[in-house]
Amino acid sequence: MRKELSILIIVILGVFLALIAVDLTFGAPDNSAMDDYFIRNGQEQAATNNIVTTVVFDYRGFDTLGESTVLFTAVIGVALMYRKLVKGDADENE
Amino acid sequence: MRMSKIVRFSADVLFGAILIFGFYIILHGHLTPGGGFQGGAVVATGAALVIVAYSYEEVLHMIKKAGLMLQESAGLVMFAGVALIALGLGTTFFFNYLANSGLLFGMSVPFGPNPGELNTGGVLPLMNIAVGIEVWGGLAIVILYMLSGISKAEEA
Amino acid sequence: MFWNLPYVAVVLLTVIGLATILLKRNLIKIFFGVGILTSAVNLFIIALGYREGGIAPIYTYAASENMVMATPQALTLTSIVIGVATTALMLSFAVIIYKTYGTVNVDEIRELKE
Known part of the structure; x- marks a missing residue:
């Protein structure tokens, strides 16, 4: 019963997404004013050739700060889990 | 799980090359494709190579977990600190x-295609270096x- | 159908990922499904920002000034790093669950808990 319900959900969602995907246009984004501004002015404002780096670290710096925090938290979580698991390990952290 | 001498020597040689390549990607993040995250991942790959070639006990003497944790924290603090200095400047x-x-x-x-200048x-670049240190420490740990x-599962 | 093949690929990846998550009973395979879904989202964001004949938005020895949109690429960079972090965390959970219950089958875990 559960399996049939899952397959039904997947099929409905797949058909729905496929209808949208056929309708989208590829290769010509509509609203690109912000990216045109970045590509035109990013090189002079941040003195950087790589526009992606400019967006990541300068225009959207808060985003990268949150991303770094997520990575840090995940690594702390992994470390805590394994430290609880491996008790006999002579850990030099203590 | 200690590999043979040939594998260990090759890992020793390749570790330096991988390290230099990772530092290149981090340092040139504002000129070429790449940046702190990618370069840090490459350097962590070098650490993974050493871990594969040597046994776990030997690796514990070579790479300290506390040092890696310190690197990760220092990278995040440096990243936020570089951004915070701007507040101090008004x-x-x-x-x-x-x-x-x-x-x-x-x-x-100037605007337009150019050969690229590191300076x-x-x-x-400072933020790329900070994020590179953080990602390197985090992935290695x-x-x-x-x-x-x-290793504990195999003993049991 | 072939003028927007990347979106069709996104739909296929989404369906494969969802089917893996919903139909598989092995925790490791469920986490693979989450990874496939992450790849689908990354491909979707990148495909949204593509311009016809555009090059990467890097001015070092750039051949032309028709560049693809930069913000989707930056967001995808964020998404990839968060995907790596969540994958590491989920696999650690799988190790913990295997050590606690002795199995990674979600049905057996549910029976063992009661």
């Missing part, structure tokens, strides 16, 4: 106060802890 958070200033990484760039980018779980 501008907004994450303002690029070094760009076009003539100081460190302060050369200005540009303002705070972006994840690999090291997962290996510790595997």
Whole structure:
């Protein structure tokens, strides 16, 4: 019963997404004013050739700060889990 | 799980090359494709190579978990600190106060394709280095802890 | 159908990932499904920002000034790093669950808990 319900959900969602995907246009984004501004002015404002780096670290710096925090938290979580698991390990952290 | 002498020697030689390549990607993040995250991942790959070639006990003497944790924390603190200095200078958070200033990484760039100059980018190279240190420490410590779980499972 | 093949690929990846998550009973395979879904989202964001004949938005020795949109690429960079972090965390959970219950089958875990 559960399996049939899952397959039904997947099929409905797949058909729905496929209808949208056929309708989208590829290769010509509509609203690109912000990216045109970045590509035109990013090189002079941040003195950087790589526009992606400019967006990541300068225009959207808060985003990268949150991303770094997520990575840090995940690594702390992994470390805590394994430290609880491996008790006999002579850990030099203590 | 200690590999043979040939594998260990090759890992020793390749580790330096991988390290230099990772540092190149981190340092040139504002000129070429790449940056702190990618370069840090490459350096962590070098650590993974050493871990594969040597046994877990030997690796524990070579790479300290506390040192890697310190690197990760220092990278995040340096990243936030570089952004916080802008507040002290009276501008907004994450303002690029070094760009076009003539100081460190302060050369200005005209619009259009150019060969690229390393001494540009303002705070972006500093942030790339900070994020590179963080990602390198973080991924290496994840690999090291997962290996510790595997070795305990094999003994049991 | 072939003028927007990347979106069709996104739909296929989404369906494969969802089917893996919903139909598989092995925890490791469920986490693979989450990874496939992450790849689908990354491909979707990148495909949204593509311009016809555009090059990467990097001015070092750039051949032309018709560049693809930069913000989707930056967001995808964020998404990839978060995907790596969540994958590491989920696999650690799988190790913990295997050590606690002795199995990674979600049905057996549910029976053991009661």
